[in-house]
Amino acid sequence: MAFGGGRSDGGRPERRAPRKITPDYLQRAAMHYLERYAAPAAQLRRVLARKVAVSCRHHEQDPSTFEAMLDEVVARCVSSGLVDDQRFAQARAATLKRKGRSARAVAASLSAKGVGRELAQAASATSEDDELAAARKAARRKRLGPWSRGDRAATRQKDLAALARAGFSMTIARAVVDGAGDEEAEC
Structure with a gap:
């Protein structure tokens, strides 16, 4: 018996021909x-x-x-209402914000899915407090700043760079990385 799923010729089964478009x-x-x-x-x-x-x-x-x-x-x-770009953008933005994504990252993700630029910007708009909370979630998940296990002073620049690459402003990244551990209770 040959290897390859029990077929004697060892090849893959043939694919069905695609249907004609109607x-x-x-x-x-x-x-x-x-x-x-x-x-x-x-x-x-x-x-x-x-x-x-x-x-x-x-x-x-x-x-x-x-x-x-x-x-x-x-x-x-x-x-027919099966496709609604605004509803999709709001729901997807809410999901990404809960995961700790920055407003910039949310807007970029929505644009990549085909949502218009203005609609993506409107759906991803957040207050500074919401952006700070998202940055804290991202830092906790990536173990940056107060949530790191190593020497915080040695990894400060790397932590700031990671949050900046995630789309957070430097003021928010500094606030999260330099923040004390008491913010952990707020999240």
């Missing part, structure tokens, strides 16, 4: 994706465009002929 297929693919993931309109369009590209490569068709069909399916999902 409006009904694209709509079902969009619904299937949205059942599993929350997504802004741009992300849904990217996912469907990848399906179109794979199918067109296999069936030797031109992907640009399906642009209007893609736009129609995405517009239908938006008009």
